[in-house]
Amino acid sequence: MTPTLREVAQLAGVSIKTVSNVINGYPHIRPATRERVESAIAELGYTPNLTARNLRAGRSGAITLALPDMGLAYFAELAAQVIETAESAGLIVQLEHTGGVRERELELLRSPRRQSSDGLIFSPLGMSQDDAGALNVPYPLVLLGERIFDGPTDHITMRNHDAARAATEHLLESGRRRIAIIGAHEGEVIGSAGLRFAGYRAALEGAGIAVDPALVGYTGLWHRANGAETMRALVETGVDFDAAFCLNDTLALGAMRALEELGRSVPDDVAVIGFDNLDEAQYSIPSLTTVEPGRGWIADTAVKALNARIDGSVSREERSRTLFAPYRIVERESTLAGRST
Amino acid sequence: MTPTLREVAQLAGVSIKTVSNVINGYPHIRPATRERVESAIAELGYTPNLTARNLRAGRSGAITLALPDMGLAYFAELAAQVIETAESAGLIVQLEHTGGVRERELELLRSPRRQSSDGLIFSPLGMSQDDAGALNVPYPLVLLGERIFDGPTDHITMRNHDAARAATEHLLESGRRRIAIIGAHEGEVIGSAGLRFAGYRAALEGAGIAVDPALVGYTGLWHRANGAETMRALVETGVDFDAAFCLNDTLALGAMRALEELGRSVPDDVAVIGFDNLDEAQYSIPSLTTVEPGRGWIADTAVKALNARIDGSVSREERSRTLFAPYRIVERESTLAGRST
DNA sequence: ACTCTCGCCTTCAACGTTGTAGCCTGATTG
């Protein structure tokens, strides 16, 4: 089908290895020979077979990015960043979905498909700390997110606790006192929900306010519908509140929608802050104040860290590192001066 | 590093080929032998080397999906679908960004990286009909979208003209008569913008209404900001209109935001319809009436068509087909009964 | 008893590359 070195060699009247040498820039080749080879390559339209090269080299030139679901805006934007960074490092990105399901995640780590790429950037969602052992894999692995800590691999994450605290403090500073939280997970300690909840609690306690269980909205999934539903339920309990910290933007957008439907004004009646700084957050009505989680930095750093393990510039023995992305609060309309001003 | 067939064979005391046979389910193997091999595999944690397998098979088990940008919701959702479908067909998906830039698209078609996957699903944006020749590539290719028609490859698209006509008619049926269009491209004939504009024109003319140039909002990019800006400009001209057909949902969401800011109510003053049925459209305020473009069908069909070319069940000689996805109007709040009811 | 068939397993070669070793030629050197 496609031509191989053998055919190019035959046409140019040289050995197969000489063609290989020309292609790989080996210096000691007579100009005349080089020229003959090059024109043979051009004539046949030869391109090297990467599979063979990879087999020879023991490398594939590809990395795998495993995410819960590309349909979720946060992951889509993360993937876009990873692809850009990998592209400029000459790497191909293979994408896998886990659906956030523990079994699929464990399966993914063991799958023979891992052999077809040189390393994995993995954002677990279903696995928990107990599964950390499964991360002990024979290939380079970089972990994202906050499901698992102290694993045996490099880990890129953000300071969820601090960022959530800052987000809550932002609401407190604008005079809000009755701050609901949307998206909590019952009993979770680590994981985005657990850490962000702890940051929320810390901010409140720092301001001398106790966490009111009536203001804690639990919801397993973080989709728009869940945000809307949880907010609706909260309003229907009749409890008083003047702000909501939503554990991600998607929840926040759903919650804002529910508030609007129920006749509560954002930010006048209820200030809303999200988390993730999705592209969408700046175009919602009202635009959404949120936490920018350093997604670009995360993608860059993850690809670089993985690459360092792949090319051996950081060896397998070297201790795993945990790197924290810088965050910042992006202030928009949904938390503008409220009731108390 | 990772064990190979050779080591498994040694441990099990059989030939390398027998191990291979066990793995590939060759029937004539004594249970005792099979068991020894299997326990050797388990003991060593052997997994087959896919690169070698692929070299042998002349296949890579991967397909490439090339899209303008995963950061755009439409493409992210499309990619999610493609990944799901490919996964269940046992294929790995490699993702490439073109940025919608013609040169990167042409480069992508020729790149040696194509050799590392078995085929390409390609959604061009920068290339135009004149570049159709570049689609004559030596590997299986499936084209998406409406930039190029009558290319040499299978093509999955939708009936943009009909769907746009239906969308416009939906507005007409609710009594709207002054229908603006947002996102037109000057002089474009094919391409999403051109085809959808033609459908808009056809609907209006079918209702005995001429296209009013004052109601045509041009914008090159289809981002939220462009939708908002174009709508703002339209309102500022002072022209009268009671509906807007936005050529995609993102534009529509931006346009709705601008209308809201300018004190026009949706749908009471202006009905808005979009195109794409993004997940987001059902959660906006108001929720957005839109055209569901059959994204799931497109992803499924694209993977299947590509796979058919790859495994040879549809040969290279067989004529290329153009397949049209089914569409439908999804009615939501943004076009509910307006002025004239 | 002799072939035939069939089950079970092995050897060989090949997929397309590239690293290693080495061969030949002509120029340089003491």
Next chain:
DNA sequence: CAATCAGGCTACAACGTTGAAGGCGAGAGT
């Protein structure tokens, strides 16, 4: 003038896998 060396090329082996072909014994058929 032999020894040395560098330049320019080639042959071979190997990366890990699997299809093709074939060997060997045991039971079936004649």
